[in-house]
Amino acid sequence: MSFLFNSFKEWKQYCLDHDMNLYEAVIEYETAQRGKEEQAIWDGLLSAYQVMKDAVETGLREEMTSRSGMINNGAKKVYKHPVAVLSPEFQKLIARALAAKEVNSCMGRVVAAPTAGASGILPGTLYTLQEIHELPDRSILEGLLIGAGIALIIEEKASLAGAVGGCQAETGSAAAMAAGAMVYCLGGNVDQIFNAVAITIQCMLGLVCDPVAGLVEVPCVVRNASAAAIANSSAQIALADVSAVIPVDECVDAMGEIGASMESKYKETAMGGLAATLTGQNISKRVLIQDIEMLPDEDLPE
């Protein structure tokens, strides 16, 4: 297969026609696109998953303070807090999603899945799912392929970029990838996997991209945590066969339509929403002054 699926319906049909699993169709696509052996794809997935887990551990262990000061070791505080709002597992999920994203905000190494801005969601969800259910790595890697297939279709039908579709396209897509991957890993069928994607998108629709001072820190880091929680709730709902009612392809169409009609001030320009608040503007000015002070004399404006 050397083409990208245009819809979830096509992906399902292709798998039915060729008697294959969803992830096998993605492997076929990846090997055709990259001209690599299948083993190289699995090796790449394993190392990507290792980078995700390393980002979680780094965020929970090392100093995580961004130059702007907006990020200040939040993941560690959540991880160590004595009160678990729901359960210790939920506390770990939230802390891990925050941790991997804080690593990105502090210029560390992450997997941009599907973007750096949403890089805490798959690590937080899959790491925690694997731990709770004692899943083998192979199952998680197959889930990552399902997530990749989901992202490829969203990219084709809508967008994965905050600058194009708002934050629904970034953290929303990552949450949809995570929800689909989780349902797959827990034995869900194709309809349940796609239903999880549809439910997740329904929960994330309309979210604008409004990063304070144009930095991928606030609200990006906390949105990774909330998106991870939504991915889990969607997976739970989908596994129980509660229908999203609106089919997944139509949900993605809605995401594209909303993204296209969103004003540019809500598309990573830092001109609207939280970025435009009084505090957001003050932080923006402070960050600008910091940047100017760090410039060598010859680069300073006359």
Ligand code: SF4
């Ligand atoms: S607010 Fe914008 S920059 Fe931040 S995670 Fe969302 S899409 Fe990315």
